[in-house]
Amino acid sequence: VASVHWRLRLSDPSQRTYHYRVTYFLEGNLQYQSDWQVSQDPSLVINEPFRNTLTVRLIPSLPDDLIEAIVDLTYEESETGYRRQFQEIFSPDTADGMRRRTLSMPTLLAEPAPYTYEVTAVRADGSVFQSDPLLKDDSAVLVADGPSGKTARIRLRLSGSDGLMEQVGLVAIKVDLTSLGENPDQESAIFTPSQADMKTVTLIRPETAEPFTYRYTVTGYDLNGNAVAGESGETSDLTLFVKVPSPLS
Incomplete structure (x- = not known):
């Protein structure tokens, strides 16, 4: 992104203080606005709005003959309206197969909010396991075709x-x-x-x-x-x- 230059005509040349705030336009038509700041610096650096990163490890514990397991994960901040959704598919037919995955998402909050996930597993006999949406605030999710284990x-x-x-x-x-x-x-x-x-x-x-x-x-x-x-x-x-x-x- 190219830099932008402004020239202001001042009624008092000795007064160099100004107030500013930044409005960010994010995916999903979300607007995030920073607080007002005061500066005297003639150069203003616009940083990204994200203040932290949430990392979640998806650890499969699945039978070898499973057809596929789908993990839907949603991260949402009620304070800012920021929302991210992910879907990961574990299947012998996908490039990543049944290997572990790591999801990383930037967060507007300094302390990331809890996230919600659910698992849908299709077994070899045609039966389907569908978990209830589960709320978590730690960094690991056990992906299973039944009630998941403990952490x-x-x-x-x-x-x-x-x-x-x-x-x-x-x-x-x-x-x-x-x-x-x-x-x-x-x-x-x-x-x-x-x-x-x-x-x-x-x-x-x-x-x-x-x-x-x-x-x-x-x-x-x-x-x-x-x-x-x-x-x-x-x-x-x-x-x-x-x-x-x-x-x-």
């Missing part, structure tokens, strides 16, 4: 004092989690010195694995991008205290 929400907290990452020379810590059991799920979270608050990740709970157990691996990264191995293990705790790896240990 586990795991809270990750950094151990140690504030600023410990910088003290040991780390710029990031990555925590990888993998559920144990049939068709394991995977998710990860990243801590940085400026984003060291608690993280929440969601894993699909295999129906055959009781109690729910997952494997975790902690890896730190220094200023040069070198990996620093941290703790790893298996646990059933839904709150995991993450020890900061030390390059000196």
Whole structure:
């Protein structure tokens, strides 16, 4: 998009303050208008209106002889009127087959709203399963040809004092989690010195694995991008205290 230049004739040349707001025209005839802002800068940068991104993983748990499963997902913000709809088809005849999918959608809200999804599955014997619309606010959906399984929400907290990452020379810590059991799920979270608050990740709970157990691996990264191995293990705790790896240990 090309830049636009305006010239204004001022009754008082010393007065350079102006007020502005931006109106965005989005798909579906939706208009989104920013709040009024005050500026003295002769250059005005128009940023996109989206303030966050919602990412949803679709994890199939389907029989091999299934004809197809259709997932309809709707994200809607009542505060802004913003709405996005997605449809994903799991079938041996599609290019992606029965593989996992990841949907990403920009959001106008800084904290994304919950989304709604429903599953329609056509079995080999001709029977059809139709789920009720389900409201969710986490990052994983189990796609099944019957009532879906449960999810586990795991809270990750950094151990140690504030600023410990910088003290040991780390710029990031990555925590990888993998559920144990049939068709394991995977998710990860990243801590940085400026984003060291608690993280929440969601894993699909295999129906055959009781109690729910997952494997975790902690890896730190220094200023040069070198990996620093941290703790790893298996646990059933839904709150995991993450020890900061030390390059000196």
